[in-house]
């Protein structure tokens with residue numbers, strides 16, 4: 001009846017937006033890039049790693065872009081745990097910001113449609129072309145050497161000698 005009453009759809013958009021803001025406030029430190037857990041085999045035909053279930057690793061590899069080039073770094077397990085948390089936080093941050101943008105756009109369209117005016121925001125972004133790896137997913141047990149470092153040789157563990165503490169035969 002009263003024209004000033006908010007449509008239910010807008011109330012829900014507002015509630016979702018507030019919920020997203022609250023989630024945003026909880027997010028800790030962030031980091032770009034993705035973390036890959038890798039297992040490798042060496043060239044020694046007598047090594048245990050010839051069994052696919054006993055390959056060397058895990059090696060933790062951080063991949064991120066520097067000036068358009070993907071760079072990979074091997075991390076210690078301790079650091080990998082830290083990066084894992086920061087990267088998960090960044091994904092939450094990105095997803096929440098995207099959700100807030102989407103909700104804002106819907107709200108803008110809703111509000112202006114009520115005034116019989118079009119919404120003049122930019123078009124929703126097209127889905128970006130997928131690169132070799134979906135950056136939103138950290139695959140486990142990646143076998144492909146150098147999968148995401150095209151400008152670099154495949155990554156190999158340094159000094160690949162079996163540590164005396166394990167599986168010396």
Ligand SMILES: [Zn+2]
Pocket residue numbers: 041042043044047048049050056
């Ligand atoms: Zn080996």
